[in-house]
Amino acid sequence: MNSAVKLYLARLNSSALDEADEQRSNEIIGYATNLEPIGDIVDRNLRDLVDKKIRNQLSFSAEGAAEIEELYRVTLExxxxxxxxxxxxxxQLARQLVESKVEIRNLEERSAANHMARLRDGMIDSLQTCSLHLDILRDLKRINAHIAAIAYPILKRQGALRESRVMTGRQIAAIST
Known part of the structure; x- marks a missing residue:
């Protein structure tokens, strides 16, 4: 269905659409294009991780489960x-969505650090679910990156999107002084 929608819209673009309709069509294609890898991550990665957890009768620590649930909740939002x-x-919503990538990154980093601390403390639940926990965090972060990409065309059109998060040499020099 995803391919059919994209093909239909691509064919529309080749006809005589006005600029606004062509732009809207491209936004819908971009949305569909970003949904596809999200589905792949869920189908190929997260489903396998859940199957492994069930098959091996593993349980996350209460803290680890809460961290994953929080990242999942933010992903759904x-x-x-x-x-x-x-x-x-x-x-404004587009800006909010892209800015949420910082929150996602912080949640993922904090949960990974907390998980490692639980490992150091010898928590059995955390030892048994180490790779599951970290893989789920990684996949939810990847899903959020695809979700945030949906906002880029709107931000770009309004001139509200930077080319890169990487600091320039001049910015680094200013910090160093």
Missing amino acids: NLRLAQSILVTGDL
């Missing part, structure tokens, strides 16, 4: 936000 952005084209 971001997906709902992306859907709203697709419908409304709202610049």
Whole structure:
């Protein structure tokens, strides 16, 4: 279905659409294009991780489960936000979605650090689920990156998107002085 939608919209682009309709068509194609790898991550990665957890009768520590659930909750909120952005084209919502990548990165880093601390403390649940925990965090972070990418065309159109997060030599020199 994803391919059929993209093909249909691509064919529309080759016809005589006005600029606004062509731009809207491209935004929908971009949305569909970003949903596809999200589905792949869920189908190929997260499903396998859940199967492994069930098959091996593993349990996350209460803290680890809460951390994963928090990142999952934020991921669902971001997906709902992306859907709203697709419908409304709202610049503030687009900015909010891309800015949430910082929160996602912080949640993932904090949970990974907490997990490692639990490992150092010898928590059996954390020892048994180490790779599962870290892989789920990684996959949820990747999903969020695809979700956030949905906002980029709107931000770009408004001139509100930087080319890179990487600091320039001049910026680094200013910090060093």
